[in-house]
Amino acid sequence: MKEGPNIAYIAALIGDPARANMLTALMSGKALTVSELAHEAGVTLQTASAHLSKLQEAELLLPRKQGRHKYFSLNGPEVARVLEGLMGLAAGAGYLRKRTGPKDHKLRKARVCYNHLAGDMGTQMFDSLMEQGHLGLEQERLFLTESGAAFVEGFGIDLKSLQVKSSPLCLECLDWSERRSHLAGSLGRALMSQFEALSWAKRDAKTRVVTFTPIGTTRFEQMFRRL
Amino acid sequence: MKEGPNIAYIAALIGDPARANMLTALMSGKALTVSELAHEAGVTLQTASAHLSKLQEAELLLPRKQGRHKYFSLNGPEVARVLEGLMGLAAGAGYLRKRTGPKDHKLRKARVCYNHLAGDMGTQMFDSLMEQGHLGLEQERLFLTESGAAFVEGFGIDLKSLQVKSSPLCLECLDWSERRSHLAGSLGRALMSQFEALSWAKRDAKTRVVTFTPIGTTRFEQMFRRL
DNA sequence: GGTATACTTCGCTTATGGTCGAAGTATGAA
DNA sequence: TTCATACTTCGACCATAAGCGAAGTATACC
Known part of the structure; x- marks a missing residue:
């Protein structure tokens, strides 16, 4: 039909x-x-x-x-979501465009996914926040805990201004390279912005690669350590 | 790149x-x-x-x-989600295949979206559950409230068996014909199954149309009335 | 074993749409 | 005003992939 x-x-x-x-x-x-x-x-x-x-x-x-x-x-994010979904399907089925070079490694390490951090570091951040009890799952739903709120506010995120917006605060976004979740939503976006504002990381002008400085890397590792 | x-x-x-x-x-x-x-x-x-x-x-x-x-x-549902996303983009941009006939109306009224109810009745159910406080939003996250749990259990849904599964219980799924949410997730699926089990509704063998019986319609309207 | 039904594979045809050269329009700077 | 840069539109070319007829393989039934 x-x-x-x-x-x-x-x-x-x-x-x-x-x-x-x-x-x-x-x-x-x-x-x-x-x-x-x-x-x-x-x-x-x-x-x-x-x-x-x-x-x-x-x-x-x-x-x-x-x-x-x-x-x-x-x-809009709806288009990004469909594209990311297609990426997940393509990656899942093994349709990857091989690229033997430093950029491939860098893309997997840290890249921007529309407006938030993705890749190895993106999923590390997500996992760390979960492990430290800053993010919680309730009925498979992601939410920011009280300790999480204090944590990100201590990092300079203005939660109040984020929460008046209509877009979700915490969203799981399936990472195509890691096959695990990274953090999307307005919080994910705000964290990415903060990394840039603090000069911990910068975006590549030509690609989606996000490069952390040595200091930024150290701070990131300290802040989002894994248990 | x-x-x-x-x-x-x-x-x-x-x-x-x-x-x-x-x-x-x-x-x-x-x-x-x-x-x-x-x-x-x-x-x-x-x-x-x-x-x-x-x-x-x-x-x-x-x-x-x-x-x-x-x-x-x-x-799997990941494929369905990407397809539904494409449907939303197509519908949003006005790329609809016109079909002047009874089927078009029926499809918009009630249809199956992979495994849960969509269309006018699907969004009505979602809205009603929200209005009656059976579904809640926390940080834009959908969850089943205590009254909601009692409500669906009273309808014959075995919540315990649903919650041991890895798939999310409540998921918002953007309805392409209504441009609002309908209920997906394992609860959405269970409700659709129950409508069928109670002979309130049956699926069309050839299309995605879901047809409610007169009795089923009455019961559905009573159960999911709008304020 | 013979016949019917469901599905797969091969080879050829042709419609489609991406591509670029050429030419034109719009904006910015001197 | 002239020149440079950014972008749009037109027309022709051609590579590609969907389509089907033909033939073959697999399963079910009598």
Whole structure:
């Protein structure tokens, strides 16, 4: 029976390698120009322009003009979630694009997943918070405990401003490289921002790699030690 | 940068209309034969066979042989979740396949979303449970309250057996036709099963439509009234 | 064993859509 | 105003993969 939403159309848009590369690049949470996305996809400007027009038409991407520059970003966390889900399915089925180089190792170590920390360090943080009783599970639901609230506030996170927002505070996000959870939600985002604000970590301008400084690494390990 | 999971490959698999139709048919939670899926997709047996082989190879589908019959089902709730997410994106962007007929109305009224009730009645149930305080939100997290536990146990749901399972009890699932939440998780599944066991509702053999009997409708309305 | 049914595999056809060169439009800076 | 840069649109090319007919394999039944 052919009724309901046309998932083939949306999936086919994501199913083109050039478009998939652009969407993946935008998982960094940054807005990129047409030129930058063309470079990400390894196609010419004109090809990228046609692709982006389609993705915009399908409301997967949001455009913004700044003078002669046109920036695109993912059209919200719902798109990111579907992309991450596809990543999980692809990784689970073994469809990984091999890349023998330092970047692959770095991507697995720490990377940004839309707006929060993912990879080995992302899952370490999640596991540590669980082990220290700062995050709890109730009926398989993730929540911040009282000790957790004190912990993150002590780290400089303004919980009050986070909790007035409509988006969830703590969300489990399945990490495709670790096959375990890392922390998403507004708290995950806030923690990532704080790492950057404290200069513990910085994002790579071109990729989703997050690089922690030696000091940042030490502090991170101290703060999110494993039992 | 071309690293990480190959989402284009998985998305392209879903992006073919014949394969999308088969995956959508399997959202009913039922296992279907190659012949049935060929009919769903409107292609010949040989074409369907080739498509299903690809979906199986990608671990999106799970095969099971029974004599000369070969059944396929979705390879778990993770696949269903990605498909539902794609449905939400497609519906949100207006990519709906029009179908002026009784089935469209029925699909929106009540349908099965993998293993739980969706559509108008699915969201009504969710809203009612929230309004009556049987479901609660804590830090945007859904949980069953004490009154909710008593409520569903009074309806014949064995909560103890549900809670020993690893899958979440209460999950919000974004309903593509209503654009609001309906109840997923093991509780959502158990409630759907109970509606069937009590002969309040039955699933359509060919589609995802769930049809409530007049008595079932009355009981459902009484049980899940809106304030 | 013969027939019917369910499914798989092979080979060929062809429609589709991504790609880029060329040309045009829009914005910024000197 | 001119030149440089960013992006859009058009048209033609061609690689790819879905589709089906044909043939083969596997299972069920009489």
